[in-house]
Amino acid sequence: MESGINNLNHQLIPLSDVRPGTDVVIRAFRGGRGMRQRLLDLGVVPGERIRVIRGGRGMPHVLMVKTSKIMLGHGIVRHILVSPPAAGDPENGPE
Numbered sequence: 266m267e268s269g270i271n272n273l274n275h276q277l278i279p280l281s282d283v284r285p286g287t288d289v290v291i292r293a294f295r296g297g298r299g300m301r302q303r304l305l306d307l308g309v310v311p312g313e314r315i316r317v318i319r320g321g322r323g324m325p326h327v328l329m330v331k332t333s334k335i336m337l338g339h340g341i342v343r344h345i346l347v348s349p350p351a352a353g354d355p356e357n358g359p360e
Contacts (some may be wrong), residue, residue, distance in 0.1 A: 280326065281343040289347035290354050291313050292357045296344040304345070314335050314350055 277292050294301050298344050308330045309315070320326030320332060326342045328335050 277346040277348055279307070279343045280317070280345040280347050281322065281339055283319075283320075283347060285317050285319050288314060288316050288350055290350050291345060293346040294344055294349050295346065298340075300341065300344065304341070308333065309335070309337075309345065312354075314354060315347075 279288070280291075283289055283353050291309060293311060294304060304310075309328075309344075312328065313350065314331040318327040318329055320339075323339050325336050325338050328337065
């Protein structure tokens with residue numbers, strides 16, 4: 266499901282819709298200041314390339330962010346907007 270939001274020529278989708286094993290780049294957050302600050306504190310920042318390790322609709326998501334695995338609930342990941350990596354994105358994604 267695509268949100269229809271266009272940012273830097275990327276079609277943004279909620280992280281909750283991304284299949285496990287997929288690398289994506291965080292583009293934006295929808296939500297309040299508290300949620301945004303929590304994500305920033307965990308290293309989930311716009312421009313960061315991450316990999317979805319586990320997750321699905323209604324399930325917690327396990328993400329590889331840099332060298333750390335973090336778990337976020339479905340209620341939070343649906344507010345994180347992502348896109349596939351593009352040519353100009355950093356290559357230093359999760360290994």
